[in-house]
Amino acid sequence: MNIIEIVNKQVLTIENCDREPIHIPGSIQPHGMLLILSPENGVVRYCSANTYQFIDKQPVEVLGKSLTDIHPALWEKIQPLLHADNSPFHPVPVGDLHVTIHASGEFRILSLEKRLDHEDDPDYAFDQTRGFIGFIERSRSLKDLCQNIAVETARITGFDRVMIYRFDKDYNGEVFAESRREDLPPFLDLHYPHTDIPAQARELYLRNLLRLIPDVQYEPVPLLALATESIQQPDLSDVILRSVSPIHIQYLKNMGVSASMSVSVIMEGKLWGLIACHHHQPLYLSARQKKAALLQGHFLSSQIRVQQVAEEHVINVNVEAHLQQLLNRIEQDEDMSQKFEQFSSLLAVTNATGVAMLHEGKIYEMGLVPSREKILGLIRWVGENVKSSLFSTSCLSKRYPEGAAMSKYGSGVIFHAMGKPTDSCVIWFREELELTVKWAGRPETSIGKNNGDKPLTPRKSFEIWKEIVKQQSAEWRASEINAATRFATSLQNHFHLTYLRNEENRLRVLNERLQQANQELSNINWITSHDLKEPLRKIQLMSSRIVYEGGDNLSDVIKIHIEKIRNSASRMQHLVDDILSYSMMNNRNNMFTLGDLGPIIADVKAELEEELSNKKGLLSVQSMPQSLRIVVHQMGQLFSNLISNSIKFAQPGVSPEIYINCQVEKGRDIREVALPADKNFYCIRISDNGIGFEPRYNEKIFDIFYKLHDRDTYAGTGIGLAICKKIMENHQGAITASGEIGKGAIFRIYLPVE
CATH class of the missing domain: 3.30.450.20 (PAS domain)
Structure with a gap:
């Protein structure tokens, strides 16, 4: 075999x-x-x-x-x-x-x-649990609880040294609590680099909650198999007897450790730390001792989050009290300078050492803060590089290129924008907290030197090496960041409400002035329509009487002057009539009805038939909308003004040609003027071949009293197109114009499709 x-x-x-x-x-x-x-x-x-x-x-x-x-x-x-x-x-x-x-x-x-224990004590687990409850009652903090667990584990197992070993976010380790034999040097507060426990070892700590090496000097016992079978390497992940990495064995030997045990401490499914035990002689544990040690790990795992929440609660109560004081002050009716001075809890609400606030171009400061130039530089950087309203860090120099220059008073920041960061924000600062971290040997020398052809080995030096950590503040707690957010959000809402109230007051004053102006305008309209018309009629009447009664006795010069008086009075009469027409466009008595544009344009054509005939002109009208919500007489005035303008501004010696057509367009497709995108409009196009005008006057010609041409050549008051614009506004539509010198003009009327 x-x-x-x-x-x-x-x-x-x-x-x-x-x-x-x-x-x-x-x-x-x-x-x-x-x-x-x-x-x-x-x-x-x-x-x-x-x-x-x-x-x-x-x-x-x-x-x-x-x-x-x-x-x-x-x-x-x-x-x-x-x-x-x-x-x-x-x-x-x-x-x-x-x-x-x-x-x-x-x-x-x-x-x-x-078997090392042949008797089982049924009360052992009960006594151990009762002892742990006593630890909880006596412990004022997580550190106290860990210290008690270390002492109890040493008593149960007999190890020379028991450490509660805590990982940071990068899995560097720290001896958080320690129980040791009196003659041994302390390891408390020492830090160990993450390379001391590789990632695959940490994974196994999540599976094997207890790992024991009774004798570091052991000789591994090989596994055997029959050569005739299909050989596979058995997975020993869950086996406590599994042989240990020779790298780790050498590491323990370098530390002078003869026996070792570790118990995993798990929090929320992640490896929080270890109960790490060392002995300077071989040490074999019974099943009951191993079970008791494991129970200590379970106890600690169950209480870590509880203790953290309890510690956080104490801080949160204090933070919440200061936050309420701030929230109560926000609503006080004071200017910003007074209000900021009354924010006496602004530092305490986040346990900050300084705070700065930017509002309406002014910076307000409290406590220890960097220079204003540096604060403004930070604000600009956040505005360009941070997308969210909240930015926080305990080491600003790692995020902000210029952070090192302001680390003395601003190593840590909570930045909360209140709208656009460069317009309004509040920044809490924490000054630099220079730390001395004690490492068990230099972190970068976690491997031994290579002498000749010998392979590299685990480090042999565990002498304390001190690292000075700069440009870093104390970590911000979740309760402090939440309080900062609540305060900044409430202050931002207050600013918005204050702005709205101020706008409301401003609009109220403007409305009162507008009502007063409207009243004055109504008085002017009354004067225009009544008081001015009567003197004009008398001027025209007396001028005619002088000419009639004077007869041949009047010299030609006097007759010329009297004719000028009559013409001026006539122009004044037309101007008064046009002003009255313009002012009547807002008359609420104008009744909207469903009307047809075809007959309205036909009536206008009949009124202008003589002028059109005198110039041998052409007016071509295609089919018009038949069911529109309009004020009939205003539509008549609109087309009368536009068509008469086309006749008036015909090119000398050229018969005027006027074309009117209509099509439906979507609001979103209309570019000349802003109209609701989700509505359809009738686009009525009125084009002619007249003298036209320069494109730069496309909008100007709708201004009241504005005339492109001299008064002697082209009669008129300059109000006609302004009246057209007012009519279209009354009908929730619009009117546009475009022209070219010598090629004519095009007017477009947009009326909503009902």
Whole structure:
């Protein structure tokens, strides 16, 4: 029978230890024995080389044999458990052995160890739990609780040193609490680099909650198998007896440790830390001691979050009290300078050392803050690089290129924008907190030196090395950041409400002035329509009477002057009539009805027939909308003004041609004027071949009293197109114009499709 070893013989160095397959070492520690068998028939496929020390049989008598023949008593005890979930901390007693069962793919793994405790105390777990409750009651903080756990674990197990080892976010470790033999140097507060515990080892700590090395000087016991079988490397991830990485063994030897144990501390599914135990002599633990140590880890895991929440609650109560004081002051009716001075809790609400606020171009400061130039530089950088309204960090220099220059008073910041960051924001600062971090050896020397052809080894130096950490503040707590957000949001809402109230007052004053102006305009309209018309009529009447009664007695010069008076009075009469028409466009008595534009344009054509005929003009009208909500007489005035303008501004010697057509357009497609995108409009196009005008006057011609041409050549008051624009506004539509010199003009009327 050919038996072979299946030890993983991959060459391990410190360079590839982070890729070491520590779950398949192919060997175990010698304080136990391993059997790997098929659960259906109990046939042993793999075994450790030390079977004789535990069951008085050599590997050749075990491999390929059924456990029913090898050890009937063992098979009888474990057979019912082969397909059940088994805990490694509830071993099955078989004579002087303890047996634990693990599933590994198609196999079952039996771990056998000598029983060190033959009596079981049923009150032991109760006493341990009662003691832990006492720890909780006496502990004022998480650190106190960890210290009590370290002391109790040392008492239970007998280890020389027990440490509560806590990981940071990068998995660097810190000795957070420690119980030690008095003659040993303290490791408390020492830091260890993340390279001391590689990632794959941390993964196994999540699976194996307890890891024990009773004797660091042990010689690994290889696993054996029959060469005739298909050999696979068994996965020993869940096996406590699994042999340890030689890199880690050398690391412990370099520290002078002879026995080691670690218990995983888990919080919310992640590895928070370890209960790490060291002894300077080999130390073997009984099943009860291991179970008790594991229970300490469970106790601690259950209380970490509770203690953190309790500590956070104390801070939160204080923060909340200061926040309420601030929120009460926000609504006070004061100017910003007075209000900022009254924010006495503005620093305490986040436990900051300084605060600055930018509002309406002015910076308000309190406490220790960087210079205004540096504050403005930070505000500009946040405005350009941070998308959210909140930005916080305890090490500004890592995020902001100029952060190092302001680290004395601004190593940590909470930046909250109140709208656009460069317009309004509030910034809390924390000054630099220079820290001394004590490392167990320099972090960058986590590997030993290479002497000649010898491979690199784990570091040998664990002498305390101090690192000075600068440009960093204390970490911001969640309650402090939340309080900053609530305050900044409330202040922003207050600013918005204040702005709206001011706008409301401004609009109210403008409305009152507008009403007054409208009243004055109504008075002017009354004067225009009544008081001015009467003197004009008298001027025209007296001028006519003078000409009639004077007859031939009047000189030609006097007759010319009287004719000028009559013409001026006539123009004044037209102007008064147009002003009155313009002012009447807002008359609410104008009644909208469903009307047809065809007859309206036909009536206008009839009124202008003589002028059109005199110039031999053409007016062509295509079919017009028949059901429009309009004020009929206003539509008549609109088309009358536009068509008469086309006749008036015809080119000399050229017969005027006027074309009117209509089509439906969508509001979103109309570019000349802003109209509702979701509505349709009738676009009525009026084009002519007249003298036209320059494009720069497209909008100007609708201004009241504005005339492009001289008064003597082209009669008119300059109000006609302004009236057209007012009519279209009354009808929720629009009018546009475009022209070219010598080529004519085009007017477009947009009326909503009902």
